[in-house]
Amino acid sequence: GAGVSQTPSNKVTEKGKYVELRCDPISGHTALYWYRQSLGQGPEFLIYFQGTGAADDSGLPNDRFFAVRPEGSVSTLKIQRTERGDSAVYLCASSLTSQETQYFGPGTRLLVL
């Protein structure tokens, strides 16, 4: 079946602009995670959704970052007033339940000029 998909695959923006990154989880998966992977590093946790609610957003670096999952399926990560330091690959993962294996999407590579 279809895996986790993320769009766009690449996004180039200018400093100060607003961006939205989309994640389509595997159908039926209730848990959804966002991670950020900077160059040469492992992924770092950003936020976890169980259904429609953000159960843990402790990894969001500051209030410029926000994520939603209004219908408990697709999620959007929103970044306001982007900075060059936001450049990274943003990974989305989903799991059938919160206790199950996480399946990752291919990521969105964000470049802030």
Next chain:
Amino acid sequence: AQSVTQLDSQVPVFEEAPVELRCNYSSSVSVYLFWYVQYPNQGLQLLLKYLSGSTLVKGINGFEAEFNKSQTSFHLRKPSVHISDTAEYFCAVSRFSGGYNKLIFGAGTRLAVHP
């Protein structure tokens, strides 16, 4: 808090040779351990995981790992590598707390298999 250290940033090896990718973790509580592989321009794929039980875990593509609680290690091994195993490998730890698993990753080890 948990943390993960992958001791080698790069491991070059010849095809059909054995390989070991090292991973150490720190945690004051029981944890789950994972190895993921990332091929170029692809997402992370789970190789294997340790939750409980037998300390020797077998995964996909001929990989296996051994959980060593006294040494807080979870090294990944393969007896004979192929060119197609060239990729980035990530060790991760999690603790089921608050009703979910938050993965904490190491910095990764780049495995380069040469002919």
